[in-house]
Amino acid sequence: MDAANEGAKKSNGLTIGILPTSDKSSISKFVDLPIITSLGNARNSINVLSSDVVIACGVGTGTISEIALALKSDKNVILLNDDKECQSLFKRLGKEKVYVAKNPEDAIKRIKSLVN
Structure with a gap:
């Protein structure tokens, strides 16, 4: 971070x-x-609920927890990683709420389209 x-x-x-x-x-x-x-890992709820959009980089357990919380909270999630299994799982769970960014610039462009 x-x-x-x-x-x-x-x-x-x-x-x-x-x-x-x-x-x-x-x-x-x-x-x-x-x-x-x-709060330890419970702070993930604060991270997610305080966000308009959640960007996930990597596939550690904390990141996966935040993605799941975001989807349960009906938040948009932008995945910025190359892990095809992770992308597939979260696209299946979150459908149109999950966007796979090609690069950081693509992620920023997507954020702007979601919050404006």
Whole structure:
């Protein structure tokens, strides 16, 4: 997530970090507004419910959890990974709510079409 926050800062964006622990030493230098939760993985609900669109990079268990929560919450999901099995599963579950982006620029274009 550090790279995402760094990119947002370089584009003059406001960055928010929803942290799973109370350990402030893990806060990225690119986070403007840290939210300390001490919720562990339960913070995934905050991440998803606070979002208009969820972008998923990779296929770790935390990411998969957030994708599932997003679909259960009727949120749009943009997949930014090459894992065909993951894409197939989430496209089957989320149907038109799931979009597979070709690259980061394609993901941004899709976000703009969804939130405008």
